[in-house]
Amino acid sequence: MTAPKTAIVLINLGTPDAPTPRAVRAYLKEFLSDPRVVEAPRWLWFWVLRLFVLPFRPRRVARLYASVWNQDSPIREITEQQTRALGERLGVPVHYAMRYGRPAMRPLLDKLADEGHDQLVILPLYPQYSGSTTGAVADVIAEWMHGRRELPGLTLIRDYWEHPAWVDAMATSIRTFREQHGDADKLVFSFHGIPKEYEDKGDRYGERCRRSAQLIAQHLSLADDEWAITFQSRFGPKEWLQPYTDKSLEAWAGQGVRSVQLVCPGFSADCLETLEEIDAENREVFLSAGGERFQYIPALNADPVHIDALARIVREVLP
Ligand SMILES: C=CC1=C(C)c2cc3[nH]c(cc4nc(cc5[nH]c(cc1n2)c(C)c5CCC(=O)O)C(CCC(=O)O)=C4C)c(C)c3C=C
Numbered sequence: 001m002t003a004p005k006t007a008i009v010l011i012n013l014g015t016p017d018a019p020t021p022r023a024v025r026a027y028l029k030e031f032l033s034d035p036r037v038v039e040a041p042r043w044l045w046f047w048v049l050r051l052f053v054l055p056f057r058p059r060r061v062a063r064l065y066a067s068v069w070n071q072d073s074p075i076r077e078i079t080e081q082q083t084r085a086l087g088e089r090l091g092v093p094v095h096y097a098m099r100y101g102r103p104a105m106r107p108l109l110d111k112l113a114d115e116g117h118d119q120l121v122i123l124p125l126y127p128q129y130s131g132s133t134t135g136a137v138a139d140v141i142a143e144w145m146h147g148r149r150e151l152p153g154l155t156l157i158r159d160y161w162e163h164p165a166w167v168d169a170m171a172t173s174i175r176t177f178r179e180q181h182g183d184a185d186k187l188v189f190s191f192h193g194i195p196k197e198y199e200d201k202g203d204r205y206g207e208r209c210r211r212s213a214q215l216i217a218q219h220l221s222l223a224d225d226e227w228a229i230t231f232q233s234r235f236g237p238k239e240w241l242q243p244y245t246d247k248s249l250e251a252w253a254g255q256g257v258r259s260v261q262l263v264c265p266g267f268s269a270d271c272l273e274t275l276e277e278i279d280a281e282n283r284e285v286f287l288s289a290g291g292e293r294f295q296y297i298p299a300l301n302a303d304p305v306h307i308d309a310l311a312r313i314v315r316e317v318l319p
């Protein structure tokens with residue numbers, strides 16, 4: 001037998017192929033059909049998705065994608081940069097795939113196994129585990145394994161919000177931003193939400209986010225009134241994790257908070273939800289409610305402090 005041939009696979013959520021209603025429709029159809037993402041009864045959601053969501057949302061969301069699109073969707077461009085940088089740092093082949101849309105996970109797993117890799121380390125780029133994100137990645141891996149006779153060794157890094165290397169990278173990035181731009185009345189940690197019902201049923205994602213923000217705030221020696229945690233990206237009519245980012249910004253502006261800095265520690269790469277929803281929509285919410293200064297602190301992206309942290313996290317599980 002030859003020495004184990006290891007490959008690292010980064011996974012992120014996904015994005016449409018193009019900022020057009022047609023491409024966004026195809027992407028949303030795949031994404032929102034996953035029962036990990038929308039847990040409504042299948043027969044009901046089948047019709048709601050086709051009658052009320054897919055005929056309308058893609059047109060509006062395509063315009064939002066167009067407002068942040070570069071050569072490609074930011075999340076795919078940045079994941080590609082992260083993949084290259086981590087490969088150089090580790091000296092081990094690093095690949096990436098998206099859970100929804102392209103490049104897809106299954107063809108990559110097939111290719112790596114067919115090439116004779118017998119150890120795969122899979123790192124979903126969600127620092128805080130949720131069934132709706134990393135759980136959905138695990139589903140694809142499990143289905144893929146089901147169809148294969150010879151299996152490689154597999155390590156799934158479930159999450160890394162507690163890893164000192166990642167907490168340190170987040171704190172360093174925020175500190176560097178504040179050294180360059182000054183502080184604000186409030187530092188807001190805004191996380192992507194999930195429906196409150198998922199938490200009630202046992203998904204401890206919200207708790208991980210709250211503890212995550214606490215660890216970073218401690219690292220920065222912030223007093224309790226200098227920071228806050230909120231949840232963004234509500235979808236549909238039900239209650240999601242609270243407090244909501246937009247409502248909180250509005251309330252603070254009314255209470256005399258003049259300046260805020262927002263950081264999104266649940267997003268390893270900037271994407272529609274940070275560049276458009278936070279840096280454009282929520283900026284507008286805060287400023288039009290009387291706030292004076294709104295600053296978005298970028299995601300860790302392909303910053304060397306992030307790549308160093310990911311390299312440490314992966315090295316710990318390498319054979
Ligand atoms: C409908 C339910 C959704 C759940 C639950 C959900 C959880 C969740 N999502 C992320 C990260 C990202 N989500 C992104 C976009 C996005 N998310 C939803 C819905 C749910 N997300 C939708 C419908 C969309 C698409 C845009 C829209 O139509 O509003 C993205 C950005 C992708 C991009 O292309 O830039 C990310 C990243 C997390 C971390 C999470 C739960 C923990």
Ligand SMILES: [Fe+2]
Binds near residue numbers: 192233
């Ligand atoms: Fe989402």
Ligand SMILES: [Fe+2]
Binds near residue numbers: 233234272273277
């Ligand atoms: Fe959004």
